[in-house]
Amino acid sequence: MREATVKMSVLLGTIFNPARRLPGGQAFDGDMLGYFLQRLAQALVVMLVISALVFAGVYGIGNPIDVLLSPDATQAIREATIKAYGLDQPLWVQYRDFLLRLAAGDFGRSFVFNMPVLELILSRLPATLELTLLAVFGATFAGVPLGMYAGYRPDGIAARAIMAFSVLGFSVPTFWIGLVLILTFAVTLGWLPAGGRGETADLFGVPFSFLTLDGWSYLALPALNLSLFKFAMMVRLARAGTRETMLGDAVKFARAAGESEWTILHRHVLRLIAIPIVTVFGLEFGSTLAFAVVTETIFSWPGVGKLIIDSISSLDRPVMVAYLMLVAFLFILINFLVDIAYAALDPRLRAARAR
Amino acid sequence: MNGNSPLLRFWDEFVENRVALAAFLLVVAIVGIAALAPIVAPQDPYDLASLALADARRPPGFVGSKGFTHWLGTDAQGRDLLSAILYGLRVSLQVGLAAGAFAFAVGATLGAVAAFAGGRTESFIMRFIDLQLSFPAILLALVLAAVLGQGKWQLVTALVTAQYAYFARTAHGAAAAERAKDYVMAALSTPLSARRVVFRHILPNCLPPLIVVATVQVANSIALEATLSFLGLGLPVTEPSLGMLIANGFQYMLSGRYWISIYPGVALIVLIVAINLVGDQIRDQLNPRLRR
Numbered sequence: 001m002r003e004a005t006v007k008m009s010v011l012l013g014t015i016f017n018p019a020r021r022l023p024g025g026q027a028f029d030g031d032m033l034g035y036f037l038q039r040l041a042q043a044l045v046v047m048l049v050i051s052a053l054v055f056a057g058v059y060g061i062g063n064p065i066d067v068l069l070s071p072d073a074t075q076a077i078r079e080a081t082i083k084a085y086g087l088d089q090p091l092w093v094q095y096r097d098f099l100l101r102l103a104a105g106d107f108g109r110s111f112v113f114n115m116p117v118l119e120l121i122l123s124r125l126p127a128t129l130e131l132t133l134l135a136v137f138g139a140t141f142a143g144v145p146l147g148m149y150a151g152y153r154p155d156g157i158a159a160r161a162i163m164a165f166s167v168l169g170f171s172v173p174t175f176w177i178g179l180v181l182i183l184t185f186a187v188t189l190g191w192l193p194a195g196g197r198g199e200t201a202d203l204f205g206v207p208f209s210f211l212t213l214d215g216w217s218y219l220a221l222p223a224l225n226l227s228l229f230k231f232a233m234m235v236r237l238a239r240a241g242t243r244e245t246m247l248g249d250a251v252k253f254a255r256a257a258g259e260s261e262w263t264i265l266h267r268h269v270l271r272l273i274a275i276p277i278v279t280v281f282g283l284e285f286g287s288t289l290a291f292a293v294v295t296e297t298i299f300s301w302p303g304v305g306k307l308i309i310d311s312i313s314s315l316d317r318p319v320m321v322a323y324l325m326l327v328a329f330l331f332i333l334i335n336f337l338v339d340i341a342y343a344a345l346d347p348r349l350r351a352a353r354a355r
Numbered sequence: 356m357n358g359n360s361p362l363l364r365f366w367d368e369f370v371e372n373r374v375a376l377a378a379f380l381l382v383v384a385i386v387g388i389a390a391l392a393p394i395v396a397p398q399d400p401y402d403l404a405s406l407a408l409a410d411a412r413r414p415p416g417f418v419g420s421k422g423f424t425h426w427l428g429t430d431a432q433g434r435d436l437l438s439a440i441l442y443g444l445r446v447s448l449q450v451g452l453a454a455g456a457f458a459f460a461v462g463a464t465l466g467a468v469a470a471f472a473g474g475r476t477e478s479f480i481m482r483f484i485d486l487q488l489s490f491p492a493i494l495l496a497l498v499l500a501a502v503l504g505q506g507k508w509q510l511v512t513a514l515v516t517a518q519y520a521y522f523a524r525t526a527h528g529a530a531a532a533e534r535a536k537d538y539v540m541a542a543l544s545t546p547l548s549a550r551r552v553v554f555r556h557i558l559p560n561c562l563p564p565l566i567v568v569a570t571v572q573v574a575n576s577i578a579l580e581a582t583l584s585f586l587g588l589g590l591p592v593t594e595p596s597l598g599m600l601i602a603n604g605f606q607y608m609l610s611g612r613y614w615i616s617i618y619p620g621v622a623l624i625v626l627i628v629a630i631n632l633v634g635d636q637i638r639d640q641l642n643p644r645l646r647r
Contacts, residue, residue, distance in 0.1 A: 046486065057502040171631045173578040175585045176620050179605065183613055194609060283489075290491040297586055298605075309586055312501040324498060328490075335489050 043336045050328045055095050058320050108318035117322045121304060126206045128303030132288050134223040139230035147238025169232030174291055178225045178298035185221060193218050195300035222299040226291060237280060241273030286331050368640055375636035378629040385626055389444040396438035430615045439600055440622050446596040451577035454514035459569050462522025470530035471553050481527060484520045492517040496579055500588040510589055514576045525568045529561035563641045570634030574627045581623055597623045
């Protein structure tokens with residue numbers, strides 16, 4: 001089912017495979033600080049390579065001058081604008097200047113909004129974050145119990161219904177589910193609004209929708225849309241883990257000790273399957289941000305995802321570059337932390353350190 | 356073919372699963388009808404002269420000015436939706452199959468070569484692929500589609516770049532297992548070139564898992580293409596794929612003209628789910644743990 005199955009098997013392979021080499025390819029020899037520095041250096045190199053690729057790629061599209069100026073602008077205005085944005089310099093000079101500005105925390109100015117890019121992205125970030133967090137937490141808190149139930153009674157009708165629903169969540173494209181949700185709940189039933197963010201309330205000076213009742217009605221459909229894919233994934237993970245654990249010795253002995261099925265499920269099984277679930281939760285958080293691009297576009301949710309689609313169509317290069325760099329940074333950071341956490345937590349590796 | 360050939364046995368087993376068989380027949384029917392679109396479609400949706408604005412946005416069952424019934428209604432340009440869907444399926448299938456085939460070729464070669472070469476080459480290739488797998492494919496395809504611009508081949512390039520890594524991962528795993536087997540050792544001890552050993556001995560034995568990935572990835576490319584086209588980053592407007600038909604109808608949906616978006620979407624979903632069901636059955640049959 002979609003890339004998720006393949007991706008999940010790759011993920012599970014790295015999590016469960018006892019013969020797993022450490023991510024990053026190097027053998028971990030117990031020197032935690034050395035390993036940390038090595039991975040940090042790698043992450044920095046990757047970041048630099050990605051920045052070059054992104055910069056070269058993004059600056060290959062179209063001519064931003066056509067977007068900035070009306071077609072009847074005079075030649076003098078044209079040249080002044082080109083100079084003002086540094087577009088007359090060779091590409092490598094533009095890239096060098098870009099890196100230098102980046103080091104100083106300056107991502108440039110948006111051509112279209114005429115404001116600093118960092119400020120622009122930060123102003124859109126809360127909307128995306130509240131949507132993504134709600135979707136990921138909703139998917140986990142609904143998906144894990146249902147998946148555990150499906151693994152506990154794999155042949156029951158309810159379990160089959162849950163699994164069929166999760167197949168749907170995997171194979172139907174997100175944008176299509178969004179359309180169906182709008183058609184059903186906004187157009188036909190008229191219960192919920194079709195797009196926008198609704199009334200917001202401020203928390204620490206930042207507007208959030210989840211603080212008002214009206215905001216919740218706007219948040220519901222996009223969050224549901226975004227969460228379905230994660231929900232399907234959580235159901236499958238929890239189901240597979242539960243089926244395996246129920247056959248193991250831990251459950252056998254717990255039953256022999258006379259513990260109730262409910263206690264066994266929430267005290268033993270849940271704890272045993274929690275590690276892969278938490279790992280996937282972390283790794284998948286980033287990809288939810290990526291899927292938010294689609295959901296935000298459909299529901300006109302004014303977050304970062306909608307911003308990037310708008311800036312691609314208006315060739316707003318500084319925004320595109322900054323967004324891609326931030327996403328790349330986020331992914332490299334998550335992978336880096338996962339690597340370090342594995343090295344720190346894996347008992348086999350702890351033993352290697354003690355020697 | 357005698358009654359005991361492995362392929363025939365595979366087919367017999369496949370037929371036992373009625374759902375998978377129905378899905379397979381459905382896929383064949385869709386491919387057939389899409390290939391024959393110029394003959395079966397009531398109208399050529401690309402021929403602007405045959406469109407009448409008076410027929411625009413009519414509901415399903417409307418009898419148009421050309422005298423035939425628009426069973427699925429018409430779109431904003433007065434195009435017969437049934438014809439547009441048939442032609443759109445053609446585009447979606449072309450892009451999906453082309454992307455799947457190229458990603459297969461690139462990914463399988465890279466994975467097998469990495470497993471065969473070992474050492475630095477292997478760790479370099481596989482680390483690059485692992486790095487790419489940690490980024491969501493949709494984001495990569497989105498960026499590439501934007502960078503490369505609109506067009507069929509640009510889109511295929513973007514999809515291949517986003518998806519070859521899954522093939523490479525699978526091929527690498529299978530090829531690494533084959534690499535250690537005696538027959539490869541035997542082949543290498545003869546004066547056969549390394550290239551021949553990789554492509555004629557190792558790769559054919561890695562095909563089963565790759566075929567499973569291929570079915571999933573074709574469905575995946577079709578879905579991804581539809582998503583990109585929906586976001587306005589896919590194909591040019593002159594050749595609307597299913598995703599673009601859905602996008603074009605989106606603005607009319609809020610006013611209750613659901614059919615312009617919904618019917619192309621239904622065609623898309625049926626195609627994707629059918630391909631996935633076929634892929635699931637092939638995977639189950641090839642999985643040694645589920646063998647009877």
